[in-house]
Amino acid sequence: MLLRLASALRAFAPSFVLAVAVLLFSKAGVWLSLSHASVVSPLWPASGVAVAALLRFGPRLAPGVWIGTLASNVIAGDPWPFLALGPVGNMLEALAAWWLLTRVWPVNPSFERARDVLRFFVGGVALPPLISAALGITGLTLGGVLPADRFLYSATLYWVANAAGILMIAPALLTVVGPDRMLAIRKLAFLPFTALTLAVVVGFSHEYTLGIGGWPLAYLPFPFVVWIAFVQGVRGAALANLLVSLASTLATIFDCGPFAAPNTLHSLALLVTYNTLTAATALLLASVRAELTASEARTRNALAREAEWNALRAQVQPHFLFNALNTLRRLIQADPAGGRDFTTRLAAFLRSSMQASEAATVPLSDEFAAVDNYLALEQFRFEGRLRPRLSLAPEAAQVLLPPLVLQTLVENAVKHGIARRVDGGELTVTAITADGVCLVRVINPVAPDSAAPAETSDGLGLRNARERLRLACGERATLRLYPKPSGCTTAEISIPLP
């Protein structure tokens, strides 16, 4: 009983923590509205906390949003229709953001792609607060706090406040908070943030006039936001965004800065436009920059892999080639017809090896032809010791894979299996399709003194083949080795069918 209670408590603990956070940030939101002569707050940071929490920890925390908001509303003495609808609205808002950003337009909450930022603007910032605004203002209207004829006006304010809260808080929380991120904050450069803070102070600290004598000082922080977005990445951009939005909102609430216009709606429109622009500039720039860096790194990796691959090919070939020439020298005298056949096959082998890097993928039927040719060459050397058995199912013939991956496996099978056994063995290469995947298997008997190829250059070749397979055929394409059937090694390529 106690145990069950404890486990229930443990399961509920994250929701409880979130409820407390939502309560505190709701109080902050209420406090913001008190300073300004308005029923609804211009900024609702609790929404940002709720959306960030659900995006990071999942929808099971949703009750926390409801409890936190409800507690705050009860303390504020809100009317019962609002108590019934407002907290539910905020919970549904966070759930909607979670659903849109994980199921409909999935984003990676590190915001390191421009696509993620744009999706967040739509699915996280713009759409979800529509729900909470509709429900919340309905509650307030039913409770008699707001006149019914001001419904649309009030709902707009409510929507803007929640959207602003999400836009300001969520990116900062999602990119900064986390076990691996706490350290990273210390790496933030001191200089650009100091400069940004100064610019914000200069831009917003003065009494309301439309700028100092009409100068658009509110835009002074922008160059620094751009600077930070470029040098500090998404994390810095999200923090800069938080800093600027918070300062501009607070300043406007306390009738400072260029946006504190006498007309509340006018003032809010200026503020929202400004904050949205700041967020868009900071996050988009930083994400595009991160995307570029990532793509450069990918290109560098691909080039390095290509170079490694070429080096491997160059290293494997001579031993094979000189053995082949030695065989040819013998055949010229002892079996001229065989020598002619051998020469043609050797030429075909060399041609396919040399042209291999020109194509990203080739049909399996081509690879089987190349392997057949290679095995015919090796049969001249190993004679009865090498007994190849190839079988390619017709439906697998057109499956695409990177060139020379199968060849690498077959070469390894000859080198580590057949060549090291006194009486050789059967080398089986099969390709079938089953359950939506194409399975290509290379099976050879193991050598009596077999060492795992992982430590050798062949291990490198295997790793490289695996990587090339993944790059060309996607994450779900695999290459694995296993010691089956008994006394044999099987190398198995699995490629998902389109």
Place this chain on the structure above:
Amino acid sequence: MKVLIIDDERLARDELRELLRMSPDVEVVGEAAHSEEARELIARMKPDVLLLDIQMPGPDGFALLAALPPPVPEVIFITAHNRHALQAFRVNALDYLLKPVEPAHLAAALARVRERLTHLRTTQSNKAAPPGKLGDDDTLFIRDGDRCWFVPVKKIRLAECVGNYCRIHFDTHHPLLLSSLDALAAHLDPRHFVCASRSQLLNLAYVARTDLVRENNLTATLTDGTVVRFSRRAARLFREQHRLRQT
């Protein structure tokens, strides 16, 4: 000159046989496709020279040599590896030919072997070795881990018992030989190699000085500074043979 060809590929063996036909003094006494076959043929045919492919199914060329009773025949390695890859094998005095074998290179390698064989047969010290014992210029093949050595008997300073095996000291190397000290001693000429104790066998050619401190308390200092202490029994034998007097 009796030659044995060891290669797992029939066509490669045929090719070598064909090339060897150009040397009239060469008699091919057999062909082996793997180490087992080779060991049996070496025991039966007693070839002077092995033409040996390093890579073979089962035990490789080095494992074959390490398993042969001494002395090891002359060896010419034949391989399709390039020079760089060969360095990975870490063998001293490696005489090798690359596939496809150039006739001129084979002829030169055979000439070197012929010269060494002639030298072995004519050298006084070697001729003087008692029957069944190794001469000074005979060679041991030692494989320790991934390193191999061809060691002329006259280069061995000291052999020490290490469990069932023995450690050989020569030049700057100290490899472990996978045979017992007694088995090694059985092959060595007792006029040059003496037992200092049950666990140490030393080559008199490398003794810089001997010290007889008291009756039968004998030590020998080798040229490399190693001090070897004789057992009482070995010291008595040694004194009788060499008429040492107490100092």
